[in-house]
Amino acid sequence: MDATALDNLREALRGPVVAPQDAGYDETRSIYNAMIDRRPAAIARCTGTADVRATIAFARQTGVDLAVRGGGHSGPGLCLVDGGLTLDLSPMRWVRVDPENGTAQVGGGSQLGDLDHETHAFGLGVPAGINSTTGVGGLTLGGGHGHLTRTYGLTVDSLIGADVVLADGSVVTTTEKEHPDLLWALRGGGGNFGVVTSFTFKLHPVDTVGVAVTVWPVERTTEVLRWYREFLPSAPEDLNGFFAVMSV
Ligand SMILES: Cc1cc2nc3c(=O)[nH]c(=O)nc-3n(C[C@H](O)[C@H](O)[C@H](O)COP(=O)(O)OP(=O)(O)OC[C@H]3O[C@@H](n4cnc5c(N)ncnc54)[C@H](O)[C@@H]3O)c2cc1C
The missing domain is CATH 3.30.465.10 (Uridine Diphospho-n-acetylenolpyruvylglucosamine Reductase; domain 3)
Known part of the structure; x- marks a missing residue:
């Protein structure tokens, strides 16, 4: 993305546009899955619908690849595109x-x-x-x-x-x-x-929500999951459970 294009995008937006040479670029492009290391040409930090429209119009006019970022939790990093433009919705938290x-x-x-x-x-x-x-x-x-x-x-x-x-x-x-x-x-x-x-x-x-954690050795994963499979369907529907198999 050349400097004139970047200036035009900045001019059109109320939120900041962060480019590779800017301070904070690495922080702005980092997402939950730290294995993803993509470098967009610019990140448009949209503050409202007007910024979103301007960013989409810019992508349409210039043909640059566009990715949309919400919370940045997508496993494959769908919110970042190398050399493209990320439309970052994270300032729109309300x-x-x-x-x-x-x-x-x-x-x-x-x-x-x-x-x-x-x-x-x-x-x-x-x-x-x-x-x-x-x-x-x-x-x-x-x-x-x-x-x-x-x-x-x-x-x-x-x-x-x-x-x-x-x-x-x-x-x-x-x-x-x-x-x-x-x-x-x-x-x-x-x-x-x-x-x-x-x-x-x-x-x-939704009234009071209670939470409990149980920890089991990883060798017992099959046994615990079997138990859970039998147990949960017969339990009251306001009870839930989920599993994480991890090294601690
Ligand atoms: C730690 C962790 C816990 C999780 N727990 C759960 C869970 O309990 N239940 C569950 O269902 N899922 C869970 N997920 C999966 C999660 O819901 C998906 O990865 C989801 O895509 C993340 O959304 P995001 O907005 O954070 O991610 P992003 O990477 O920002 O976006 C993901 C996709 O959605 C698109 N997108 C995001 N916002 C918008 C928008 N406003 N308009 C248009 N497109 C948009 C992006 O373009 C991208 O394609 C979890 C993921 C993680 C990493």
């Missing part, structure tokens, strides 16, 4: 709870901890993942499951609307009534249908 209607609107770059923190204050929640720094974006668009799933379903079962910037730059709101085909596609279709700037979820009552 949550607005409407307790009267039992819904929450969530910024496209929010993390699960942002969502849990705001909804829990009202005794409400969305079934999502187990780790507070995973992005609401990638998790929801991939389906999403977690501790509340046995009680309330997948994350996408609670997704009732979204604001989306499409590849042509247009902005659409999708609900079960408006552009329902797009909402259907977002419910598990991955990040391929546009950039979601805001998600709307239906909320569920």
Whole structure:
């Protein structure tokens, strides 16, 4: 990306555009999976829908490869492209709870901890993942499951609307009534249908949540998983468990 193009992108955005020569570039391009070491030509840190539209327009006009970053937890590092442009939604972290209607609107770059923190204050929640720094974006668009799933379903079962910037730059709101085909596609279709700037979820009552950890020697993995397979289906649906097989 030449200097003039970079200047044009910077001019168009309110958020900063971070390039390889800038301080903080390595920090900005680092993601959860430290095995991924990709070097985008620029990272556009979008502060709102206007920045998202401008970044998409820039990619369309210049033909540069575009990747979209939410929480940066994708295993294969889908949010980074070598020599391309990363549209970084991480400055768009906000949550607005409407307790009267039992819904929450969530910024496209929010993390699960942002969502849990705001909804829990009202005794409400969305079934999502187990780790507070995973992005609401990638998790929801991939389906999403977690501790509340046995009680309330997948994350996408609670997704009732979204604001989306499409590849042509247009902005659409999708609900079960408006552009329902797009909402259907977002419910598990991955990040391929546009950039979601805001998600709307239906909320569920969530009271006290208890957590316990048990640790077993790795040689007993098969035995413990067999036990779990038999145990969980007959347990109450507000009980969940998950496994991590790891060196400590
Ligand atoms: C430590 C850890 C714990 C996990 N736990 C769970 C779990 O409990 N349950 C579960 O279901 N999954 C879990 N996952 C998997 C996780 O949901 C996926 O890796 C998901 O894709 C991460 O989303 P992200 O926004 O953080 O990642 P990113 O790498 O930023 O994005 C992943 C994909 O989604 C796209 N995307 C992200 N946000 C948007 C948006 N707003 N609009 C359009 N496209 C977007 C990106 O372009 C990319 O293709 C976990 C992953 C990790 C690393």
